[in-house]
Amino acid sequence: MGVLSMPPFCVMLCVQLRGKGSDAMDYLWSPWRYQYMALVTGGKQPECIFCDSLARKDDAETLIVHRGEKTFVILNRFPYTSGHVMIVPYAHVSELNSCDLGTLAEMMKLAQSTEMALRAIYKPDGMNLGMNLGRAAGAGVLGHLHLHVLPRWIGDSNFMTVTGETRVHPEELKTTYERLHKVLA
Numbered sequence: 001m002g003v004l005s006m007p008p009f010c011v012m013l014c015v016q017l018r019g020k021g022s023d024a025m026d027y028l029w030s031p032w033r034y035q036y037m038a039l040v041t042g043g044k045q046p047e048c049i050f051c052d053s054l055a056r057k058d059d060a061e062t063l064i065v066h067r068g069e070k071t072f073v074i075l076n077r078f079p080y081t082s083g084h085v086m087i088v089p090y091a092h093v094s095e096l097n098s099c100d101l102g103t104l105a106e107m108m109k110l111a112q113s114t115e116m117a118l119r120a121i122y123k124p125d126g127m128n129l130g131m132n133l134g135r136a137a138g139a140g141v142l143g144h145l146h147l148h149v150l151p152r153w154i155g156d157s158n159f160m161t162v163t164g165e166t167r168v169h170p171e172e173l174k175t176t177y178e179r180l181h182k183v184l185a
Protein backbone atom coordinates (compact mmCIF):
# COMPACT_ATOMS: atom_id res chain seq x y z
CA MET A 1 0.00 0.00 0.00
CA GLY A 2 2.11 2.88 1.26
CA VAL A 3 -0.35 5.41 -0.05
CA LEU A 4 -1.68 8.07 2.28
CA SER A 5 -5.38 7.64 2.38
CA MET A 6 -8.17 9.15 4.47
CA PRO A 7 -11.33 7.32 5.43
CA PRO A 8 -13.98 8.26 2.87
CA PHE A 9 -16.27 9.86 5.43
CA CYS A 10 -13.65 12.49 6.24
CA VAL A 11 -14.46 14.24 3.01
CA MET A 12 -17.98 14.89 4.16
CA LEU A 13 -17.21 16.12 7.64
CA CYS A 14 -17.15 19.70 8.70
CA VAL A 15 -14.39 19.98 11.26
CA GLN A 16 -14.18 22.76 13.77
CA LEU A 17 -10.95 23.42 15.60
CA ARG A 18 -10.93 23.32 19.35
CA GLY A 19 -8.83 25.37 21.70
CA LYS A 20 -5.42 23.98 22.53
CA GLY A 21 -5.02 22.14 25.77
CA SER A 22 -8.67 21.25 26.25
CA ASP A 23 -9.53 17.77 27.33
CA ALA A 24 -11.90 15.73 25.21
CA MET A 25 -13.78 14.04 28.01
CA ASP A 26 -14.09 17.30 29.87
CA TYR A 27 -15.49 18.87 26.75
CA LEU A 28 -18.00 16.07 26.32
CA TRP A 29 -19.83 17.10 29.46
CA SER A 30 -19.09 20.80 29.39
CA PRO A 31 -20.89 21.89 26.28
CA TRP A 32 -21.41 25.48 27.31
CA ARG A 33 -17.83 26.36 27.98
CA TYR A 34 -17.52 28.14 24.67
CA GLN A 35 -19.53 31.08 25.85
CA TYR A 36 -22.57 30.07 23.91
CA MET A 37 -24.75 32.90 25.08
CA ALA A 38 -22.05 35.46 24.52
CA LEU A 39 -22.34 34.53 20.86
CA VAL A 40 -26.10 34.47 20.80
CA THR A 41 -26.77 37.63 22.74
CA GLY A 42 -23.85 39.68 21.52
CA GLY A 43 -21.95 39.59 24.77
CA LYS A 44 -24.80 39.96 27.26
CA GLN A 45 -25.04 36.80 29.30
CA PRO A 46 -28.42 35.93 30.78
CA GLU A 47 -28.46 34.54 34.28
CA CYS A 48 -29.56 31.14 33.04
CA ILE A 49 -29.54 30.12 29.40
CA PHE A 50 -32.26 27.52 29.91
CA CYS A 51 -34.67 29.91 31.63
CA ASP A 52 -33.81 32.55 29.05
CA SER A 53 -34.45 30.17 26.15
CA LEU A 54 -37.82 29.18 27.61
CA ALA A 55 -38.86 32.79 28.12
CA ARG A 56 -37.97 33.84 24.59
CA LYS A 57 -40.60 31.55 23.09
CA ASP A 58 -38.76 31.32 19.79
CA ASP A 59 -38.06 27.61 19.79
CA ALA A 60 -36.51 27.48 16.34
CA GLU A 61 -34.01 30.14 17.40
CA THR A 62 -33.27 28.79 20.86
CA LEU A 63 -33.29 25.22 19.48
CA ILE A 64 -35.95 23.82 21.81
CA VAL A 65 -37.15 20.74 19.96
CA HIS A 66 -39.84 19.67 22.39
CA ARG A 67 -41.79 21.19 25.28
CA GLY A 68 -43.38 18.71 27.69
CA GLU A 69 -45.48 19.40 30.75
CA LYS A 70 -42.61 19.76 33.19
CA THR A 71 -39.49 19.38 31.08
CA PHE A 72 -38.20 20.27 27.63
CA VAL A 73 -35.60 19.09 25.13
CA ILE A 74 -33.10 21.53 23.67
CA LEU A 75 -30.26 21.04 21.21
CA ASN A 76 -26.75 21.64 22.40
CA ARG A 77 -25.50 24.59 20.36
CA PHE A 78 -21.98 23.21 20.55
CA PRO A 79 -22.68 19.51 20.13
CA TYR A 80 -20.14 16.85 20.82
CA THR A 81 -21.79 14.84 18.06
CA SER A 82 -24.76 15.55 15.83
CA GLY A 83 -27.98 14.96 17.72
CA HIS A 84 -26.56 16.05 21.10
CA VAL A 85 -29.53 17.28 23.13
CA MET A 86 -30.30 18.10 26.74
CA ILE A 87 -33.44 17.26 28.69
CA VAL A 88 -34.15 20.04 31.16
CA PRO A 89 -36.82 20.68 33.81
CA TYR A 90 -38.73 23.95 33.50
CA ALA A 91 -37.96 24.63 37.14
CA HIS A 92 -34.61 26.31 37.79
CA VAL A 93 -33.19 23.70 40.16
CA SER A 94 -29.66 22.43 40.63
CA GLU A 95 -30.30 19.10 42.34
CA LEU A 96 -32.42 16.06 41.56
CA ASN A 97 -33.57 16.27 45.15
CA SER A 98 -35.40 19.49 44.25
CA CYS A 99 -37.39 17.84 41.43
CA ASP A 100 -40.84 16.43 42.09
CA LEU A 101 -41.68 12.91 40.98
CA GLY A 102 -43.61 14.12 37.95
CA THR A 103 -40.57 15.99 36.68
CA LEU A 104 -38.25 13.04 37.26
CA ALA A 105 -40.65 10.67 35.51
CA GLU A 106 -41.03 12.99 32.54
CA MET A 107 -37.27 13.41 32.22
CA MET A 108 -36.85 9.66 31.90
CA LYS A 109 -39.82 9.37 29.59
CA LEU A 110 -38.29 12.05 27.36
CA ALA A 111 -34.93 10.30 27.60
CA GLN A 112 -36.67 7.24 26.21
CA SER A 113 -38.36 9.17 23.38
CA THR A 114 -35.10 10.94 22.60
CA GLU A 115 -33.20 7.66 22.55
CA MET A 116 -35.72 6.25 20.10
CA ALA A 117 -35.62 9.36 17.93
CA LEU A 118 -31.82 9.47 17.84
CA ARG A 119 -31.61 5.79 17.03
CA ALA A 120 -34.11 6.17 14.21
CA ILE A 121 -32.52 9.28 12.72
CA TYR A 122 -28.81 8.71 13.25
CA LYS A 123 -28.45 4.96 13.68
CA PRO A 124 -25.61 5.38 16.20
CA ASP A 125 -23.38 2.61 17.52
CA GLY A 126 -24.11 3.71 21.09
CA MET A 127 -25.38 6.59 23.22
CA ASN A 128 -24.27 8.63 26.22
CA LEU A 129 -26.71 9.89 28.84
CA GLY A 130 -25.35 11.88 31.75
CA MET A 131 -25.55 14.79 34.15
CA ASN A 132 -22.98 17.03 35.76
CA LEU A 133 -24.15 18.47 39.04
CA GLY A 134 -21.97 21.31 40.25
CA ARG A 135 -18.84 23.01 38.99
CA ALA A 136 -16.51 20.31 40.30
CA ALA A 137 -18.38 17.77 38.18
CA GLY A 138 -17.95 19.89 35.07
CA ALA A 139 -21.37 21.50 34.83
CA GLY A 140 -21.40 24.18 32.16
CA VAL A 141 -24.69 25.69 33.31
CA LEU A 142 -24.65 25.94 37.07
CA GLY A 143 -27.93 26.11 38.89
CA HIS A 144 -30.17 24.47 36.29
CA LEU A 145 -29.68 20.73 35.98
CA HIS A 146 -29.90 18.99 32.62
CA LEU A 147 -29.49 15.51 31.23
CA HIS A 148 -27.24 15.18 28.19
CA VAL A 149 -28.25 12.64 25.57
CA LEU A 150 -26.03 12.09 22.56
CA PRO A 151 -25.48 9.46 19.94
CA ARG A 152 -22.01 7.95 19.61
CA TRP A 153 -20.21 6.17 16.84
CA ILE A 154 -17.24 3.89 17.09
CA GLY A 155 -14.23 6.06 16.45
CA ASP A 156 -16.01 9.41 16.79
CA SER A 157 -13.78 10.51 19.64
CA ASN A 158 -10.52 8.64 19.21
CA PHE A 159 -10.18 9.72 15.62
CA MET A 160 -10.91 13.42 15.46
CA THR A 161 -11.57 14.70 18.91
CA VAL A 162 -8.80 13.14 20.92
CA THR A 163 -5.95 12.89 18.51
CA GLY A 164 -6.77 15.84 16.35
CA GLU A 165 -8.12 18.28 18.95
CA THR A 166 -11.11 18.77 16.76
CA ARG A 167 -14.85 18.41 16.90
CA VAL A 168 -16.79 16.67 14.21
CA HIS A 169 -19.96 18.19 12.85
CA PRO A 170 -21.42 16.17 10.06
CA GLU A 171 -24.65 18.14 10.17
CA GLU A 172 -25.80 21.74 10.51
CA LEU A 173 -27.72 22.55 13.69
CA LYS A 174 -30.71 23.72 11.70
CA THR A 175 -30.95 20.33 10.04
CA THR A 176 -30.61 18.54 13.38
CA TYR A 177 -33.35 20.79 14.76
CA GLU A 178 -35.72 20.05 11.92
CA ARG A 179 -35.15 16.32 12.06
CA LEU A 180 -35.56 16.01 15.83
CA HIS A 181 -38.42 18.48 16.04
CA LYS A 182 -40.34 16.46 13.49
CA VAL A 183 -40.00 13.27 15.53
CA LEU A 184 -40.26 14.66 19.07
CA ALA A 185 -42.69 17.55 18.74
Ligand SMILES: [Zn+2]
Binds near residue numbers: 048050052
Ligand atom coordinates in the same frame (compact mmCIF):
# COMPACT_ATOMS: atom_id res chain seq x y z
ZN1 LIG B 1 -32.70 28.28 34.79
